[in-house]
Amino acid sequence: xxxxxxxxxxxxxxxxxxxxxxxxxxxxxxxxxxxxxxxxxxxxxxxxxxxxxxxxxxxxxxxxxxxxxxxxxxxxxxxxxxxxxxxxxxxxxxxxxxxxxxxxxxxxxxxxxxxxxxxxxxxxxxxxxxxxxxxxxxxxxxxxxxxxxxxxxxxxxxxxxxxxxxxxxxxxxxxxxxxxxxxxxxxxxxxxxxxxxxxxxxxxxxxxxxxxxxxxxxxxxxxxxxxxxxxxxxxxxxxxxxxxxxxxxxxxxxxxxxxxxxxxxxxxxxxxxxxxxxxxxxxxxxxxxxxxxxxxxxxxxxxxxxxxxxxxxxxxxxxxxxxxxxxxxxxxxxxxxxxxxxxxxxxxxxxxxxxxxxxxxxxxxxxxxxxxxxxxxxxxxxxxxxxxxxxxxxx
Ligand SMILES: [Zn+2]
Numbered sequence: 001x002x003x004x005x006x007x008x009x010x011x012x013x014x015x016x017x018x019x020x021x022x023x024x025x026x027x028x029x030x031x032x033x034x035x036x037x038x039x040x041x042x043x044x045x046x047x048x049x050x051x052x053x054x055x056x057x058x059x060x061x062x063x064x065x066x067x068x069x070x071x072x073x074x075x076x077x078x079x080x081x082x083x084x085x086x087x088x089x090x091x092x093x094x095x096x097x098x099x100x101x102x103x104x105x106x107x108x109x110x111x112x113x114x115x116x117x118x119x120x121x122x123x124x125x126x127x128x129x130x131x132x133x134x135x136x137x138x139x140x141x142x143x144x145x146x147x148x149x150x151x152x153x154x155x156x157x158x159x160x161x162x163x164x165x166x167x168x169x170x171x172x173x174x175x176x177x178x179x180x181x182x183x184x185x186x187x188x189x190x191x192x193x194x195x196x197x198x199x200x201x202x203x204x205x206x207x208x209x210x211x212x213x214x215x216x217x218x219x220x221x222x223x224x225x226x227x228x229x230x231x232x233x234x235x236x237x238x239x240x241x242x243x244x245x246x247x248x249x250x251x252x253x254x255x256x257x258x259x260x261x262x263x264x265x266x267x268x269x270x271x272x273x274x275x276x277x278x279x280x281x282x283x284x285x286x287x288x289x290x291x292x293x294x295x296x297x298x299x300x301x302x303x304x305x306x307x308x309x310x311x312x313x314x315x316x317x318x319x320x321x322x323x324x325x326x327x328x329x330x331x332x333x334x335x336x337x338x339x340x341x342x343x344x345x346x347x348x349x350x351x352x353x354x355x356x357x358x359x360x361x362x363x364x365x366x367x368x369x370x371x372x373x374x375x376x377x378x379x380x381x382x383x384x385x386x387x388x389x390x391x392x393x394x395x
Contacts (some may be wrong), residue, residue, distance in 0.1 A: 002245050004386035014239045015378040017253075018314035019047075019370075022227055022292065024073045025145075026370050032224035032260035034064055034146040034268075035122040042145050042234075043125055046258055047237060053245035055127040055256075060275060062260050063118035064267035067149045070212050073109040077102060078212070081169060082205025085198025095180030099173040106166070107304050114265040115265040122146070122260040124268045128240070129250050136279040140394060141240065141385075142269070142287045142337050143233030144262030147226030148364045152214040159361040160286040162211070169204045169244075176201050227370045229363065232292030234258060236381050239390075240342060242320060251393045255283075262337055269337035273344035284315060285348035287338045287387070290363075291381045292373040294354040298329035305332050312347040319349065322387035323380075329358070349382070353377050 005011040025032070025042055032039040048058045080094065080101060088095040108379060125145070127138065153159050177196045182189050201210070216387075225231075241256055259268030273280070299319050302308040341348035362368050364390055384391060 002183045004240070004389055005382065006386070009382060010019045011077050011379055013240055014051075014243060015375055017231075017242065018235040018239040018378045018382065019373065019375055021238045022231040022373055023370050025231035025234060026225045026227035028367075032147045033066070033149070033223045034069050034218070034264055034336050035066070037122045039122060039146055039260065043123060043258070043260075044239065044275055046145065047125055047127075050127045050241060055129055055241065055245065058126045059123040059346065060272070061273045062124055062268050063121050063123055064261035065118050066120055068113070069114070069149075071109055071327075073105055074209060075209060075212055077169075078205040078274070080172060080205075080209035081208065084173075085176045085179070085194070085201040088183065088194075090196075091245055092180045092184055094112070095176045098103055099170065099177050102166070102170050102173045107134070110265075110335055114270070116265065118267065119366075124272055125258040126272075127256045127258075128144055128244060128253075129255075130253060134149075135253070136276070136281075136283045137253040137286065138282065139252060139254045139389075140257055140279070140283050140285045141237050142257040142259060142285055142341075143237050144230050144259045144268060144289065144337055145234055146260050146268075147224050147368075148229065148263040150222060150224045150366050152211065152233055154366060155351075156361060156367070159365055159367070163359050163361045163363065165208065165211075169208060172201050172204045176289060187356065190388075192387050224364050224366060224368045225370075227368050227373055228288045228292045228360075229337055229368055230322065231370075232373060232378070233288035235343040236288055236378060236385070240385055241260050246305060249376055250388075259337055266335060266337060269340040273340050273346065277344065280345045281300075282286040283346060285338070285341045285346050286315070286348035287336060287341075287348065287386070288381065288385075289336045289350055289352055290302060291351055291353045292377055293360065294358075294377060295372065296326045296327055296356055297323065297325070297351065297377070297380055297384060298354050298358075299340055300336065300350040300352060301328035301330060303331040303339060309342055311338055311342055315347055315349040318391060319351075319384065319388055322391055323384040326384070351381060353381065 003015045084095045261267035338350035
């Protein structure tokens with residue numbers, strides 16, 4: 001007998017439940033910045049449901065630093081791009097280093113964001129079905145409950161441009177690099193051409209700096225409602241948790257973790273691995289982050305351009321068996337809760353959905369609302385997790 005939705009009707013019902021949770025979190029409660037009363041409301045909602053289904057719920061304090069309005073590495077990137085083309089005669093090294101600087105910028109920014117001193121506090125929520133068992137679970141499902149500060153643009157057209165910002169600026173950086181190289185080799189370059197490329201760089205720098213310097217809008221517009229990021233992950237895990245609660249005895253020790261302050265620097269995940277180092281030996285971790293949009297389901301395979309961080313190969317294989325249509329994803333701009341787990345030696349992986357190109361203009365914006373959620377994708381994710389669980393039980 002299967003212990004998770006196996007018929008299309010059961011799957012439909014399970015996905016509908018997930019969608020209801022997403023509605024409550026993203027529409028009724030709304031934006032859930034870490035440490036806010038809205039996030040507490042969301043934690044209470046999740047905690048109330050899990051307790052009702054028989055889970056033992058535990059809250060663990062997390063200290064974090066809120067997302068800074070000004071990101072120092074990106075501001076330096078903006079200045080470098082703005083001036084490099086104009087001073088390539090005097091400081092050619094700046095133009096020659098520029099594209100490489102832009103390559104490491106996302107990784108450097110992540111490092112900078114994560115190394116700020118915590119000033120605020122919130123909570124992670126851990127739920128186990130068999131609370132009396134003190135040993136670590138075999139499987140830990142994880143989703144972050146907080147939402148991000150919204151990009152300070154509220155026009156879809158500008159947001160389409162914004163989501164391609166780094167792509168476009170990287171091209172400007174290569175153009176400045178190429179002209180500086182030609183000049184260094186003594187090739188004659190028309191001054192008009194040089195000025196045009198320098199001006200493009202300045203425009204790009206202004207755009208990047210301007211995004212940082214735009215004052216925050218009114219509170220209700222300052223944060224994303226986070227329907228996809230990540231009410232979708234929380235909703236799917238709640239639907240799975242409800243199904244599992246009907247299984248007695250549970251074939252595998254399983255726990256659920258809902259983290260805080262993922263968006264301001266993975267504080268919840270990092271605190272958790274520090275507090276539970278002994279779990280690394282036995283507990284496999286499956287994160288779900290942004291699983292409600294698009295038509296392709298991905299597993300995060302690695303992160304970062306230089307010295308990349310890999311997710312667990314065995315889990316990758318297990319998920320490919322569970323759902324052979326999964327596609328690998330290489331995060332070069334972003335990170336997620338899977339990262340602290342992988343760094344701490346856990347076997348961990350993350351699922352994420354999206355379009356074929358993965359560029360999503362509503363990511364971290366006020367437009368990340370429940371209307372954007374694709375119920376078919378929720379079904380696909382639940383089906384994949386069920387097949388994975390079935391296989392974990394058999395193995
Ligand atoms: Zn997220």
